[in-house]
Amino acid sequence: MSSISVARPDLLRSARARRFWRHGGLELALVTLLALALWTAISASIARPDRYLPSPVSVLDSSRDLLWKGILPNYLGQTLWRLVTGSLIGIALGIPFGILVGLNRTVSEMCYPILNFFQSISGIALLPIVMIWWGTTEKTVFVVVLYTCFFPIAFNVLTGVRSTPRIYVNALRTLGASRLRIVRDVLLPGAMPSIATGARLSIGYAWRAVIAGEMLAGRRGIGWMIFSAQQVDRTAQVVLGMALIGVLWILLDRYVLRPIESDTIQRWGLVQR
């Protein structure tokens, strides 16, 4: 299979294309076209579209300008960098925290409401207090993204650890496993599907937090671009930023997060349980 695709790359490309169309690619393309048509129609029917809702074509036009100057790639990179660093560190802290708390029933019952409390305070609601502490700095954006990631993942890992069947733990104890080995061999893999789901959720929240953080406390980045464009009435740029947020998320979810999640769940054989 691989030798064929190396010899004839066009075969590989067509195979990939076929897979894309089969996995809902056609529906995606159709609905995108429909949305663009509707958008164009609304834009054409209102007065002063450049001020209120520029058409897709003029939005694209404004992006060409930004692309030329290298501003857009720069901003995109900035935003993605903030997302990746903040969420990776948030997840890296949230997983062990969730496991540690999940080990003990009393501790987990104490922490449950606390985690739930903070999970309800979204990143944007946390922004003002963090801005009081650190002002409009890079640190502020980073902390808000990290915070947004930490609680959903910790919460999910905790639930995953708690819902791992006790019988697995007992089986390992009778095989003579230490507490540490039980964590490594039972609780951690048992929580794996929850970890994957939690990570996807966390990154989804973090994506919103990055944009919100950039609007209020950042310099450069997509969020900042949207916010500053609004202040000088460049509606096309505002709309461009919004569209980018949505498109990037769809790509990230479809090609990175979802495959990781479904792979874990499948490999664990948990689909049919």
Add this chain to the structure above:
Amino acid sequence: MYDGEFAAVVGPSGCGKTTLLNILAGLLPYRHGTVQVDGVPVKGPGSDRGVVFQEHAILPWRTVARNIGHGLELQGVPRQERRRRVREFVELVGLAGFEERYPHELSGGMKQRVALARTLCANPVIMLMDEPFAAVDAQTRITLQEELNRIAIATRKTILLVTHNVDEAAFLGDRCFVFTRRPGRLKATVTIHIPRDRRIWKEVVADPAFTARRDEILELVRAEVRVE
């Protein structure tokens, strides 16, 4: 219990058979009396007492071979040695060819074989079994009972089996301990005098040495149920 004995505990449901087994395994604390393995009192679970649970309890994210070798892995047995021992027990329970499969690809009976092999492979002093065949269908159960008997002969392991199935207890046990209904106490001990290697379902059902003992146990258990 003496070395190499196969003991079966029977009694009406809810009489504390599983509780007894969990106490022996060290998973539950006990208030009175003592539990000793080779003269050493039991304090918590340990690898000297292997347990086969009612719901197989093998790990879904480990392959058959990795599940069976888990006990040896925990004991720090080197990989080469481990592989050899796993191979031996995979064959003993008739799972050759399924080493790299995951539990969700196996039938209920096969999962229970994995659980059995995992416990035996860790080489405990005594193997405790809690209704191990309760969750499989009748045909599979009969096959598994005969295989367990064969494995008990081959490994000469001391085994304690808890069951509510009188046939199963009489078929497998050298001695059957009949329990009263809740609160469960030992009511009677019935000894089955059939050589282990002659225990095949087709033969024992026609053997009065089996049927008489089985009926005796059945009466003892039924008397307990009837009192209610």
